[in-house]
Amino acid sequence: MAxxxxxxxxxxxxxxxxxxxxxxxxxxxxxxxxxxxxxxxQRTCPILxxxxxxxxxxxxxxxxxxxxxxxGRKVGGLGDxxxxxxxxHKHIHTGEGGIVTTDNEDYAEHLRLIRNHGExxxxxxxxxxxxxxxxxxxxxxxxxxxxxxxxxxxxxxxxERRIAxxxxxSSRIAQLPGITPPVVRPGCKHVYYDQILLFDSTxxxxxxxxxVDAVSAELPTSEDRxxxxxxxxxxxxLYLLPMFQKQIAIGASGWPFSAAAAKPDxxxxxxPVTERLxxxxxxxxxxxxxxxxxxxxxVSPTT
Ligand SMILES: Cc1ncc(COP(=O)(O)O)c(C=O)c1O
Numbered sequence: 001m002a003x004x005x006x007x008x009x010x011x012x013x014x015x016x017x018x019x020x021x022x023x024x025x026x027x028x029x030x031x032x033x034x035x036x037x038x039x040x041x042q043r044t045c046p047i048l049x050x051x052x053x054x055x056x057x058x059x060x061x062x063x064x065x066x067x068x069x070x071x072g073r074k075v076g077g078l079g080d081x082x083x084x085x086x087x088x089h090k091h092i093h094t095g096e097g098g099i100v101t102t103d104n105e106d107y108a109e110h111l112r113l114i115r116n117h118g119e120x121x122x123x124x125x126x127x128x129x130x131x132x133x134x135x136x137x138x139x140x141x142x143x144x145x146x147x148x149x150x151x152x153x154x155x156x157x158x159x160e161r162r163i164a165x166x167x168x169x170s171s172r173i174a175q176l177p178g179i180t181p182p183v184v185r186p187g188c189k190h191v192y193y194d195q196i197l198l199f200d201s202t203x204x205x206x207x208x209x210x211x212v213d214a215v216s217a218e219l220p221t222s223e224d225r226x227x228x229x230x231x232x233x234x235x236x237x238l239y240l241l242p243m244f245q246k247q248i249a250i251g252a253s254g255w256p257f258s259a260a261a262a263k264p265d266x267x268x269x270x271x272p273v274t275e276r277l278x279x280x281x282x283x284x285x286x287x288x289x290x291x292x293x294x295x296x297x298x299v300s301p302t303t
Contacts, residue, residue: 064193066091067159071187076101092151097140158290159191165288166192178203197283208232230285237274239266
């Protein structure tokens with residue numbers, strides 16, 4: 001994990017440690033986009049290279065990164081398929097629902113089938129391979145789909161405003177000793193689902209929690225929000241959630257954990273950098289979300 005980028009690091013992995021799977025999923029979550037340990041000039045994405053070597057399909061989760069660019073290429077065009085959530089908290093939204101992109105005709109056909117009972121309702125498409133095409137009835141409603149067309153058109157200006165807000169805030173936050181704003185590598189574009197700051201209590205001279213409480217006290221209350229504008233943590237690492245710690249997910253027998261050949265070990269310390277960031281350094285902020293602007297009237301209410 002590269003702490004300054006909130007991104008997983010990549011080190012060449014021996015074949016023995018690649019799980020026997022056919023799909024690798026990677027999320028562009030919160031952080032600088034994908035696999036940032038590869039140098040900014042390195043054109044080959046290490047995860048894609050590894051996936052190709054092991055015949056894995058790569059599914060990108062770009063729900064928090066529509067419009068982001070990794071080494072000159074838009075996320076959503078790197079893996080074999082990409083999912084974009086359009087739930088209410090995303091850069092653009094339709095209430096619920098989402099989009100899957102792929103440039104593979106077979107995957108596209110299977111996705112259409114899965115979305116709709118697993119059956120081709122129009123017929124005559126010449127699809128004979130429908131192996132495992134269980135339909136999950138994940139259809140987006142026509143109304144939501146219509147909203148998404150308009151929302152997609154709004155994405156570029158919304159991103160511009162979000163990035164301008166982050167740049168404005170970062171330029172000022174960078175002047176505060178002990179608080180580090182997000183880093184963006186050359187050739188990459190960060191679209192800031194949130195603006196994450198790194199806090200160093202030894203430099204600031206107070207705890208992260210005290211600092212966040214003091215800033216919060218200056219803000220409007222968050223009664224109409226489900227998440228505060230600033231808080232001292234993000235959601236806990238997945239493996240520390242009770243479901244993984246207790247290893248009970250579906251039914252009392254512990255399935256699917258009980259079905260694993262080797263009992264997985266989700267002990268604390270598994271991802272030390274992630275845990276250190278969560279416990280001590282990470283500050284999560286949402287000041288930069290549109291409709292917030294950097295217009296002078298908002299910067300200084302007295303002018
Ligand atoms: C990275 C990421 N993937 C997936 C989801 C879930 O999307 P949905 O609620 O549309 O299933 C979220 C958050 O909601 C997310 O942040």
